[in-house]
Amino acid sequence: MSGKELQLIEKVFESNYIAPLGEFVTKFEESIKSYTSSPNALALNSGTSAIHLALRVSGVGAGDFILASSFTFIGSIAPILYVGATPIFIDSDSSWNLSPELLEKFLKEFHTQPKALIVTHLYGQMADMERIADICKKYEIVLIEDSAESLGASLNGKQSGTFGDFGVFSFNGNKILTTSGAGILIGKDVEKIEKAKFLSTQAKEDFIHYEHKEFGYNYRLSNVLASIGVAQMEVLSERVEKRRQIFQWYREELGDEVEFMPEIPNSKGNRWLTTVNLKRDTNSLVEKFGKEGIEVRPLWKPMHLQPLFKDAISEVDGTSEKLFETGLCLPSGTAMSREDVKRVAGVLNDK
Ligand SMILES: Cc1ncc(COP(=O)(O)O)c(C=O)c1O
Incomplete structure (x- = not known):
C-alpha cells in the first residue's frame, strides 16, 4: 500500500x-x-x-x-x-x-x-x-x-x-x-x-x-x-521504476551467468517479476531457497503441458517447455532493498 x-x-x-x-x-x-x-x-x-x-x-x-x-x-x-x-x-x-x-x-x-x-x-x-x-x-x-x-x-x-x-x-x-x-x-x-x-x-x-x-x-x-x-x-510510475531497479540490482549481483527475461527492442517492461533462465534443473534450488526462508517459484507451466489440456491443439517447438524446466521467478516485491536482493543472489551464486 x-x-x-x-x-x-x-x-x-x-x-x-x-x-x-x-x-x-x-x-x-x-x-x-x-x-x-x-x-x-x-x-x-x-x-x-x-x-x-x-x-x-x-x-x-x-x-x-x-x-x-x-x-x-x-x-x-x-x-x-x-x-x-x-x-x-x-x-x-x-x-x-x-x-x-x-x-x-x-x-x-x-x-x-x-x-x-x-x-x-x-x-x-x-x-x-x-x-x-x-x-x-x-x-x-x-x-x-x-x-x-x-x-x-x-x-x-x-x-x-x-x-x-x-x-x-x-x-x-x-x-x-x-x-x-x-x-x-x-x-x-x-x-x-x-x-x-x-x-x-x-x-x-x-x-x-x-x-x-x-x-x-x-x-x-x-x-x-x-x-x-x-x-x-497514483504510485504506478514509481512502482514500475522500483521494480526495474530491483531487476537491475539482480543483474549486477548475478552477472552474465544467468539469462534474464529479455525486453524486446523499443519496449519498456514493468519488471513485475524478475525471472531467470538458469539453464539447469531448478527443483533442488527451490528447496535450497526454501531452507533459507526465501520463496522462489518455477516459471508458469505451459498450458499445453497441463493435464487439463492434454488433448488440446497446439503449435509448439519446445521453447516454453524448456523455460519451465530451467527457469525461476525471483522475489521481486516493491519493498525489497538492495540487501534483500544480495541475499537472494547469494543463494543462487553459492554453488
Ligand atoms: C497472465 C494472467 N492472466 C490473468 C490473470 C487473472 O487475473 P485475476 O487474478 O485478477 O483474475 C493473472 C493473475 O492473476 C495473470 O497473471
Whole structure:
C-alpha cells in the first residue's frame, strides 16, 4: 500500500456508499483511461472476469476456436472454457512471449478461422504487439491483450493493453498494484465496453422491475476496492521504476551467468517479476531457497503441458517447455532493498 488508501477508504465510509458502484469506481476507470490513453475502461472484480467479458462481447461461444499464449497463467485461459470455446496454444520465441512466426505458421495451415487471440505479456514484458496485431488484422481475429501482469509497460511509447481490441489488467494481491482483487477491461469500441458493463451487472434490462433477455454475471467492482485502486494508480510510475531497479540490482549481483527475461527492442517492461533462465534443473534450488526462508517459484507451466489440456491443439517447438524446466521467478516485491536482493543472489551464486 502507498499510504493514501486508508484516507480514501474513509471517504467511502463517510459517504456510506460502499456498494454498488459509487464515485471511486468512475475515478478508478478515469485514472486508467488517462494513464493508458484508452478511450474506455470498465472496473470489474477480477482480471479473469474481464477476459471472460471480452470473449462474451466478441460473440465467442461453443464451437469457436480461441488462440492463446501457452506460456501463461490459467486465469488467461479458463474464460475460454467458460464460454464453451476451444483453446489452441501457441508457443513462445526467444522473447519468452508468444511467437508471431508460430502464430502465422499455424494460421496458414489450420482449416477453420479462430475467433480471437489472447496474448499474455508475460511477467510484465511486452510481446511483439505490432507484428501480432498485423497478423490478427490479416486473418480478421479479435485481439485481446492479457496485460494482467504488465500494467505500466509500453512498446514504442504505447501502453500495454492498447494495441488490441481489448486489454485486461489485474489488481490481484500479487500484482504491481493491488486493490486486494480487481480487474479493468479497456477497449476501443465504446458499444462493446457498454455491453460488457451491462453483462457485468446481471444483464438487467432498462425496466423498473427486473427484466432479462440474456444472462450476465455479478462482476462489477465495489466502491471500497475502487478507492484503493485510485490511491494505487497514483504510485504506478514509481512502482514500475522500483521494480526495474530491483531487476537491475539482480543483474549486477548475478552477472552474465544467468539469462534474464529479455525486453524486446523499443519496449519498456514493468519488471513485475524478475525471472531467470538458469539453464539447469531448478527443483533442488527451490528447496535450497526454501531452507533459507526465501520463496522462489518455477516459471508458469505451459498450458499445453497441463493435464487439463492434454488433448488440446497446439503449435509448439519446445521453447516454453524448456523455460519451465530451467527457469525461476525471483522475489521481486516493491519493498525489497538492495540487501534483500544480495541475499537472494547469494543463494543462487553459492554453488
Ligand atoms: C497472465 C494472467 N492472466 C490473468 C490473470 C487473472 O487475473 P485475476 O487474478 O485478477 O483474475 C493473472 C493473475 O492473476 C495473470 O497473471
